[in-house]
Amino acid sequence: FLITLSIIKADTGGFVGHSAVHPDMMAAARHAMDRAVRSELLIDGHVASCGDDVSLIMTHRYGADSQLIHSFAWDTFQTTTGVARELGLYGAGQDLLSDAFSGNLRGMGPGYAELEFDERPSEPVVCFLADKTEPGAWNYPLYKMFADPFNTAGLVIDAKMHAGFVFEVYDLFEEKWICFDCPAELYDMLMYIGAPARYVVHSVRSKTLGETAAATSTQRLSLIAGKYVGKDDPVMIVRAQSGLPALGEVLEPFAFPFTVGGSMRGSHHAPFMPVSVGHAHPARFDGPPRVVALGFQIHDGRLVGPRDLFADPSFDEARHQANLAMDYLRRHGPFEPHRLPLEDLEYTTMPQIQARIANRWTPLPSPPVPATAGRPASAGAAKS
Ligand code: F6R
Ligand code: MG
Ligand code: MG
Structure with a gap:
């Protein structure tokens, strides 16, 4: 049957610097994911991370660019940002560029890859x-x-x-x-x-x-x-x-x-x-x-x-x-x-450096007139 696999990810704070996601943020995301599966918004979900980015790997029936799914991800990233703020983690909320969610995540910071397909009898995928x-x-x-x-x-x-x-x-x-x-x-x-x-x-x-x-x-x-x-x-x-x-x-x-x-x-x-x-x-x-x-x-x-x-x-x-x-x-x-x-x-x-030193860049002198100048063009081009 027709399902959608969505991976939606965001950097909502790093532990330490930009190197990893804190375990408490992962726990908060897993809690939200469990609730979304229990409420049947999602068929299934898995929370993973790579570096300082949290990825929500989700299956559902709402297609790509679904408002329901994107807003669930947005809310979850707000939650993990809250945890990051509490712990003073680095760059809390880094990828949440807008103050309010407005339909889907396009241009709002989080990244996503989504694929809608008819599930085959056996469906191996790699995220x-x-x-x-x-x-x-x-x-x-x-x-x-x-x-x-x-x-x-x-x-x-x-x-x-x-x-x-x-x-x-x-x-x-x-x-x-x-x-x-x-x-x-x-x-x-x-x-x-x-x-x-x-x-x-x-x-x-x-x-x-x-x-x-x-x-x-x-x-x-x-x-x-x-x-x-x-x-x-x-x-x-x-x-x-x-x-x-x-x-x-x-x-x-x-x-x-x-x-x-x-x-x-x-x-x-x-x-x-x-x-x-x-x-x-x-x-x-x-x-x-x-x-x-x-x-x-x-x-x-x-x-x-x-x-x-x-x-x-x-x-x-x-x-x-x-x-x-x-x-x-x-x-x-x-x-x-x-x-x-x-x-x-x-x-x-570069812009600051340019602004500061722009007036010290001096045009190179024009090249000296070559000794051959004035000779007919054909004179130097005889060999073939
Ligand atoms: C690269 C990255 C890091 C930061 C670097 C400086 O994608 O996220 O390399 O650019 O750690 O970070 P700030 O400017 O936050 O001190
Ligand atoms: Mg970061
Ligand atoms: Mg990152």
Whole structure:
């Protein structure tokens, strides 16, 4: 039957700094979630965290962008903010940008990924939660899962996958979207999604099954708020198996700790480290950015799970490589490519510096007139 899986998340306060969520906040969110399940607003719910973000993982029958579900999440985040204030936690209420809830969460701070689908006889899904990075962080793994046969064997040898997948891509700067039909339009698509600060994969659909297989959160808080309010740490839902990538094909892209924008002050490239729930607390240089993968079997809308999928020791080498890459990048200090390019910084002192020293920038003298000046143009261009 038709159900909706929603992950709605917000940073409502950090313990300590921006590194984790306090256990009392988690308890308050779990209490609210239990009540919502008992009152039958939700079919089921699970509260999780990654870094300083609380994620509400919920199944229900109200579709995406439901006022009922979004307002439940908003109220729950108000409650966890209350706990954070009581304990003097850091950045209490950080992602709640508005004073009052007005219909749905769009532009209000919390991030969300939602997927409505007809539950299959067996429905394996993975909920990915990340901290200290941005929604474009999902571009690389989604490309690998749904378009790269070196990652996903099924693209070659599964008849239900061979026709490929359609990627829906958002332009976060100009608020436009487009669909790329892959593999035919792979190279066109890579031109865009290889720039993940601006172009973000929003969803992926199977051409053969006509089913949406993946959905991401695509808000960019820094732009929504018009000023820095914290990195918009993203979440993603991926359905697996039976004509979609197998569980292991969904996880495989994270065996390489590719770099993402985020980490310290949301302004550095750093490796994306796949970790168990117990290790999802970025500390070193407010990083490296973390990703956890919670696996569920959904049955009659119930969330059977989670399994902590990156607890698998086969991701140890990715973690080791992430630490080496972090050492390498850290030694660049304030130099690119560790520091993000000027236009992608979340923090910047540039306007103040410019204002203070603008009048000391002196035009370079015009270049001396070259000795060849005045000769006919053809004289210097004789060789062919
Ligand atoms: C990155 C992040 C942290 C903070 C940093 C400074 O997404 O949240 O790296 O940017 O800890 O925080 P403030 O300015 O709150 O002291
Ligand atoms: Mg925070
Ligand atoms: Mg965060």
